[in-house]
Amino acid sequence: MTRSWWLWAALSLATHGAAAAPIGFKDSWMLMTDLGPNWQEAWINHAFTARDAVGAGGVRMKSDDGLRRRTLVEATYTRLLQRWNLPHAQANVWLFAGAGGVRGNDFDGTRFAVAPGLQVDYETTRVYLAATARLYRAKDLNHDFGSVRAGFSFYEVDYDEVQPWLVVEARRMRGLSDKVEITPMLRLIHSRFFVEAGVNNSRQLRANLMYTF
């Protein structure tokens, strides 16, 4: 991995793909990253209510053959449309709205881009299910994105202990890859951090991180 790759990740500052919940609690900031060789994404957002967050972020992606590259920088708004707090589970519907500029190595200049999306998830202390769809649209560009995630925790833990999970994600982005990327990941959840790491079906290392402050 190059120095510029890490630098971009550090500078471009949460990813909908990694998130158990893509915003934190009221008045918190959340940083999220999703890092891999073909896809690097990072966001930071601020929850100004328990249901709304505004932020900024970016996605850098390249095609499987490495010939096409895209860099999207966007302002984001995330809204919790619906939440069901159940005795032993939680389910959510999230709305994402993004607008910004996209650059590519096969066209000149920066194009205005919009990126609306939706996520539904269901979680207990032992099971996690999520589906995310996001449109990445600009003039003559369509990189719509879809992912599904399913996982389970090996055992229950106390609040201050680390809980290991096995999560499998399948995702696809139109216009950059012809195949579905499948990644089994080890997820570690603690009250202070959320990390995931795995190797996808192209034998590429992926890592996700979330941090709330």
Added chain:
Amino acid sequence: MTHRILVSLVLGTAALTAQAADTVVATVNGMVCAFCAQGIEKRLSKMPAAQAVFVDLKRKVVAVEARPGQALDQKTISAEIKDSGYDVVKLESVQQTVAELKAGAKR
């Protein structure tokens, strides 16, 4: 007479000190993930009257212990948990410290 009053005051204060803590225990729906529930701990810990906070994911309860001589407002506790993204379904006061509740949960 003055001596008796002073003795009574000292004994009374000692009795209050020895009395078990005032702790509010909330039963919370939706609390399934430690990373997501950290907001509950952080927000409740900032309450001036809160001395200690305990999140019990397994039993789905949150306990807030009051500082000595201070009272906890149950409505505020409920609002803070709501702002963390969760729903309070039951609130009760108990005379146990957070440390005691924690020890009981570990058993």
